[in-house]
Amino acid sequence: MSDHINPDRDPNPIPELGDLAPEPGAGYWDAIDARLAAVEAERSVSEVESPLDVEAEQDFSDTRDTEADVIRLDDMISQRHYHNGRRLNGQTMMAAAAGVLLLILGGLTLNQIIRSSDIPSAVETAGGDGDSGEPSIAADGDVDDDPAADQTSDAGTVEDPAGEDETGGGDGATSEDGQAAESSESSDETAVESTLPPGATCYADDVYSMVVVDTMVELTLDEAELTRRGLGSGSELRAYAIRNDGTFPFGAIGTYFSDAGYEASMFEIDLDGEITGPVEWLISPDEVFTAEEGDPGMELADCADIDNAQELYDEALALPSPALVDGDPDVDSDSGAASPSPFDNDDYVHIFVGTQLVGVWDKSNASWQQVDPVDGAAEFVAADGFEVDSLQTIGTDNHNVVWQTSTAVVPTECSIERNNGLGLDRGEPNRLQVHGTPHRTILPQLVNEISATAEHLEAVSAVLDGVDVGPLALQAFQFDLEGDGVDEVLVEAVGQGADGAYSVLVLRRVGVDGTVENVAVHRSVAGEGEIFEHQVSTVVAIADINGDGNMDLATADVVFEAGGAGIWELTGTPTKVLSRLCGP
Amino acid sequence: MGGADDYTRVVLTMIDKVADLEKRARNGEASAFGQLARMYDRDLRNVVWSVLRSPQMTDDVMQSAYERAFRNIGSFDGRSSVKTWLSSVCYRTAIDHIRYEGRRRHPSMDDxxxxxxxxxxxxxxxxxxxxxxxxxxxxxxxxxxxxxxxxxxxxxxxxxxxxxxxxxxxxxxxxxxxxxxxxxxxxxxxxxxx
Incomplete structure (x- = not known):
């Protein structure tokens, strides 16, 4: 009755809408009663000694150490994937999650992951007191209030030997750093116990709290949220993201425990704002919970305000590393689907551009390796990796980067007529695909296609150095090449002037003197009679292909009667590190 | 007045009864939880039905939701009513279900x-x-x-x-x-x- 005057309720009820559901079928309540009785019976068995968190901790330890649990989790993931009708998304999740989960079960520590990663994360950069190897939480707390200041601090640290001293810490590695010293002194207890690294950054909202540790993230859900979702008191979520630069949604996987047993989840979150979702929780092999896309995300927070920041971090360090991950859960290694290939090597990250296997990044030797054409049936079974859609086709400002898991058998022979590109049809726009098992440090970062300006045209003219520009197609791409917070622009120009056809790639970057310099990446001008040597190179993708923290360039290359692709390193003097051309 | 008193007494008795059921359910008594479920089932079913539009799926999801809720009732903190909490579990379970099944709606109508x-x-x-x-x-x-x-x-x-x-x-x-x-x-x- 009061509904009509209560402003908290719908003033115009439609009671019929509350009575549309049909009556339950026969046996409905019998089934419910039986399920409730079963739960009651379970409880009575385990009630004597069942503090949830103790059980959970035990389960976790056991799971990490037993092969059986590895298989079980693997199965869980596969099953979830199998049940998920959205194949690409399933693959995306699998690619992001399967490896990580297996890593967690692997044996090495997260610390090793972090140490093995030489990626200068933007988060780490923003971390502030990079001069401290042993900062207090408080000393790190203001990292997000003034990123510029933090960067300055970091920049100073580079030249400060004390900054590399792991024990030099927040307690005055730099005497001028009064704030750090003060923070350290004012929270002696925390400082003594804290091992949060300088790069640790915290995020929180009323639901989540998270500690970002360079390439890893630990996230917890609070009790209320777990309760709301009916997940049970004492549940614990552990989530670890990879390569978080604060700008790109990341895939992650977590585990938590409740009286329902071992559980896992995987999700995507944009640290800047919202869950970019879907946030899918693998409750059990038969149940998946999906949070709503657009759930409120996290905001940067003072680590000191997060009660368990140190605990989260310590637990993260205690977790295994991805280094032990071997194989993709979606690929049955025993299936014999493909014969071994000289390129099937876990140390290799396989790089495809369009229809070409261009080469590999040898992780163990940190080197590019050219893949020469191979006659015969040598094949490569692609696995886990990512894909960058063609810039020309996506029609948006950004790269469309997706995780990609493929079981395609890829011939490595060099034939322009063959479709070597993991399902790409001839004539499809080129795409960059990077596959490795795993190569978690390879993650894409944001690239914006921006409107070409007169400055870009001038840059092309400068590189052409007197060659008539004439009509041309001009494109420009903005990205942070080194992850230092300063954007670079790559300009692509293909044109036909009075002096002949030309193809130019120009990198515009800030030089040491603070001015913008135009650096030629590629320059080919074909005057009369020079068409056989002319090479047109266009941008396929810009991404950190080898995981060194610097963006690399993938190009589609066309020469007379042949086509192929190239990979370029853009730092320092731009260098073409891989190239493959196929043709008659 | 007497009628009003009677009405109040009945309401208070019901409130007491519900509170007792909640308490017993939170203590893990399946039969108490079952009674609560029966009390709220019509509304909860309609919530789930509005999402799923399928009698069979609604029945299945309701059963799963009740089990999930009972399994975790110890974590119900009483900040909302038990009906609201159950509605949340039911709604979430229904949403999970359609996403899990990869389908958005299932407009199955009963004649x-x-x-x-x-x-x-x-x-x-x-x-x-x-x-x-x-x-x-x-x-x-x-x-x-x-x-x-x-x-x-x-x-x-x-x-x-x-x-x-x-x-x-x-x-x-x-x-x-x-x-x-x-x-x-x-x-x-x-x-x-x-």
Missing amino acids: ENAAVSYDMSAASGGDLAVRVVDREQLSQAMAQLSADEAAILTMTAGLGYSYDEVASIMDIARGTVASRASRARRRLQQELER
Whole structure:
């Protein structure tokens, strides 16, 4: 009755809408009663000694150490994937999650992951007191209030030997750093116990709290949220993201425990704002919970305000590393689907551009390796990796980067007529695909296609150095090449002037003197009679292909009667590190 | 006066009874939880139905939701009513289900539901400019709404949940509930007028 005057309720009820559901079928309540009785019976068995968190901790330890649990989790993931009708998304999740989960079960520590990663994360950069190897939480707390200041601090640290001293810490590695010293002194207890690294950054909202540790993230859900979702008191979520630069949604996987047993989840979150979702929780092999896309995300927070920041971090360090991950859960290694290939090597990250296997990044030797054409049936079974859609086709400002898991058998022979590109049809726009098992440090970062300006045209003219520009197609791409917070622009120009056809790639970057310099990446001008040597190179993708923290360039290359692709390193003097051309 | 006293006494008795059931259910007593479930089942079913639109799926999801809720009732903190909490678990389980199954809606209609006629304009205070529709028409119109819209409209307009309760159940802002409810109502009206 009061509904009509209560402003908290719908003033115009439609009671019929509350009575549309049909009556339950026969046996409905019998089934419910039986399920409730079963739960009651379970409880009575385990009630004597069942503090949830103790059980959970035990389960976790056991799971990490037993092969059986590895298989079980693997199965869980596969099953979830199998049940998920959205194949690409399933693959995306699998690619992001399967490896990580297996890593967690692997044996090495997260610390090793972090140490093995030489990626200068933007988060780490923003971390502030990079001069401290042993900062207090408080000393790190203001990292997000003034990123510029933090960067300055970091920049100073580079030249400060004390900054590399792991024990030099927040307690005055730099005497001028009064704030750090003060923070350290004012929270002696925390400082003594804290091992949060300088790069640790915290995020929180009323639901989540998270500690970002360079390439890893630990996230917890609070009790209320777990309760709301009916997940049970004492549940614990552990989530670890990879390569978080604060700008790109990341895939992650977590585990938590409740009286329902071992559980896992995987999700995507944009640290800047919202869950970019879907946030899918693998409750059990038969149940998946999906949070709503657009759930409120996290905001940067003072680590000191997060009660368990140190605990989260310590637990993260205690977790295994991805280094032990071997194989993709979606690929049955025993299936014999493909014969071994000289390129099937876990140390290799396989790089495809369009229809070409261009080469590999040898992780163990940190080197590019050219893949020469191979006659015969040598094949490569692609696995886990990512894909960058063609810039020309996506029609948006950004790269469309997706995780990609493929079981395609890829011939490595060099034939322009063959479709070597993991399902790409001839004539499809080129795409960059990077596959490795795993190569978690390879993650894409944001690239914006921006409107070409007169400055870009001038840059092309400068590189052409007197060659008539004439009509041309001009494109420009903005990205942070080194992850230092300063954007670079790559300009692509293909044109036909009075002096002949030309193809130019120009990198515009800030030089040491603070001015913008135009650096030629590629320059080919074909005057009369020079068409056989002319090479047109266009941008396929810009991404950190080898995981060194610097963006690399993938190009589609066309020469007379042949086509192929190239990979370029853009730092320092731009260098073409891989190239493959196929043709008659 | 006496009638009012009797009424009050009955209400208080019911409240006591519900409180006792809640307490026993939280202590793990399945039969108590089962009684609570029976008390709220009609509303909870309608919440789930609004999302799933399938009798069989509704039954399945309700069973799963009850089990999940009972399994975790120890974590129910009493900050909301148990009905709101159960509604949240049911709604979430239904949403999980359709996402899990990779389908957005399942507009399966039962002919048996088409028998009863309603005068929506009279029932809803004239808000909806609807003449006379039968249950099937109403169900079909609701089926054209998104799961969220249908659920919000069912809970706010159909079941009388407060905006705050729905916000809690769906984990969205109260203002979002109001705006979505308004939009859903407009869409329902459009569908009924087709």
